[in-house]
Amino acid sequence: MKTIKDINVDGKRVFIRCDFNVPKDEDGNITDDRRIREALPTIKYCLDRDCKVILASHYERPKAGVFEEKYSLKPVKMRLRKMLKLADEVSIAKDVIGEDAKEKVANLKAGEVLILENLRFEAGETKNDEAFAKELASFADIYINDAFGACHRKHASIYAMAQQFEPENRACGFLMNKEVNFFEKVINNPVRPFVAVVGGSKVSGKLEALISLVEKVDKIVIGGGMAFTFLKAQGHEIGKSLVEEDLLEDARNIMLRARERGVKFYLPVDLVVADKFSDVANTKNVTFQEIPQSWMGLDIGPASSILFRQAIQDAHTIVWNGPMGVYEMDAFAKGSLKMSHAIAETHATSIVGGGDTADVVQRAGDIEEMTFVSTGGGASLELIEGKVLPGVEVLL
Ligand code: AMP
Numbered sequence: 001m002k003t004i005k006d007i008n009v010d011g012k013r014v015f016i017r018c019d020f021n022v023p024k025d026e027d028g029n030i031t032d033d034r035r036i037r038e039a040l041p042t043i044k045y046c047l048d049r050d051c052k053v054i055l056a057s058h059y060e061r062p063k064a065g066v067f068e069e070k071y072s073l074k075p076v077k078m079r080l081r082k083m084l085k086l087a088d089e090v091s092i093a094k095d096v097i098g099e100d101a102k103e104k105v106a107n108l109k110a111g112e113v114l115i116l117e118n119l120r121f122e123a124g125e126t127k128n129d130e131a132f133a134k135e136l137a138s139f140a141d142i143y144i145n146d147a148f149g150a151c152h153r154k155h156a157s158i159y160a161m162a163q164q165f166e167p168e169n170r171a172c173g174f175l176m177n178k179e180v181n182f183f184e185k186v187i188n189n190p191v192r193p194f195v196a197v198v199g200g201s202k203v204s205g206k207l208e209a210l211i212s213l214v215e216k217v218d219k220i221v222i223g224g225g226m227a228f229t230f231l232k233a234q235g236h237e238i239g240k241s242l243v244e245e246d247l248l249e250d251a252r253n254i255m256l257r258a259r260e261r262g263v264k265f266y267l268p269v270d271l272v273v274a275d276k277f278s279d280v281a282n283t284k285n286v287t288f289q290e291i292p293q294s295w296m297g298l299d300i301g302p303a304s305s306i307l308f309r310q311a312i313q314d315a316h317t318i319v320w321n322g323p324m325g326v327y328e329m330d331a332f333a334k335g336s337l338k339m340s341h342a343i344a345e346t347h348a349t350s351i352v353g354g355g356d357t358a359d360v361v362q363r364a365g366d367i368e369e370m371t372f373v374s375t376g377g378g379a380s381l382e383l384i385e386g387k388v389l390p391g392v393e394v395l396l
Contacts, residue, residue: 001180001395004042004144006213011110011339013052015140016042016173019149020057020076021275023073025353028075033363035149035375036079042146042173043084043113054139055080056119056157067095067214071118078218080113084384086335089113096122099134105139125156127365134158146173148180151391153339162394172395175375180392182372183383186351191316194347196362197339198354200322203247208385209321211250212258219264223300223309223324223335227268231288232253239273239291264312270301271326272332279329299325300335309342318343321353323360323380328377336360344369353380 007104018039023031030036031105039055046053054064062071077092084090092115093101104114119125123245124132133156137143143165145151152157154235163171172180196213198206203226213220222230225242233251257264267290273295274281285301300308304324312318323336337360343350344366352370356379361367374380388396 003177004171007171008099011050012141014046015054016144017147018057019147038175047199052108059118084312100209122198128154128156130160132156136161137164143170144173146175148176148230151389152379152382153240154390158391159394167288193315194317195312195315196218197221197320198325201225203229212385221266225323240296268300268304270303272299274298299332305338315348318348318350337364340366
C-alpha cells in the first residue's frame, strides 16, 4: 500500500478521508478526541506542503437526506481548530457535495482546511454509489484514506471514490498505515507466548475472529457476556445470563480446537451476578457452578481476575478486544478495569482494539501503558480474522 509519503502532494488539493466518529455526551461534547488527534500527522503533513486540504468523515448513523444538527461535524471543526492552532483557516461546509461545499472548495486557498459535512447525510455514501463518489472526487487532485476505523466498509468515500484516482494520486495516510502494519505484524508474526483476551457482549460478533485466533495464539481468555455461551456449552447452568443458543455448537468446536492445538482456554471461575440489568440491582459473587436460576452474570468475579492476571503474566504479545463485564455500570466495571491494569502491568506488546475496550483502558488510566490502542474496532477484528479490508484492497 502506498503511503502519502510515496506520492507528490505539494500545493495540490488533497482529499483526506478521516474517521471523526468520536464519542459525544448528551450535551454534544466530545468525550474522547483520540480519533481527531490521530489524524493530525497526515493533516499537518499536507498543510506543511501548502496543500488545500479537504477533510471528510461519517458521524454515527443519520437518516440520509436529512440534516440533523446532532450528527453535524461542527464540534469536530472546533476541536480541530484548537489542535491545529488555526482559526479562520479551518472551516466547514453546510453540506457534502451541495452548493455550499462546491463554493467553499472552489475558494479554498493553500494552507486552509475545509471539512465537508457528515458523509452519511448523502444516501450514496453507504451505497458505495459511483455518481456520488465522482462528485466527491471532483473536489481534489489527490485521495488519501486515513480512516482506519471505516476501512472495513465498502462505502463510497472508502472504495468507489479511491477508484476515481490514478494509482499515483491515491494513498493511505499515516494513521491507517500504522494500524494496518501493526496488526499484520502482530497477527502474522507474534512474539510468543501470544495471548488473546476476548470479551464483550456476544460470541456472534467475534465468532470469525475467535476461529482465526484459536489457530494462532497460545492462550485464550474469555470474559464478558460471551463467556456464558461457552459455560453453557460445557453444560453449566447460567441463569438469565446472556446466551446465544444457536452458537453452542460453535463454542464447543472452538474449545475442541483449542484442546487439539494445545491452546490454553480460560473461562471465568466466578462471576458477579445481579437480579436485574441495572446499576442498582442486588448483586453477589458466586462461582460458575452456582449462578442462581433467575439471576444474570454481569461481570467476572475477583477469583477470575486473579486467574486471568496470572494467565497473561508470561505473555509477550496480548491482543485485547471486548470488556469483561457491563463496565458502563459501576457495579460491574471492576473486572474490566482489573483486566486493563493486569495487561498494563505486563511487559508484553499489548494491542487494544474496539471502542468499548479503548474506553475501559482510558477509564482505568492505562492508555499510556498499552503499546497500541487501535482507533478501529470492527476493522481491527476483520484484520484479526485475516480479511483484506475494502479500504486497503482498493489502494493495493
Ligand atoms: P462488544 O461490542 O461485543 O465488544 O460488547 C461490548 C458490550 O458488552 C459492552 O457494552 C458491555 O456492557 C457488554 N457486556 C459485557 N459483559 C456483559 C455481560 N456479562 N452481559 C451483558 N452485556 C455485557
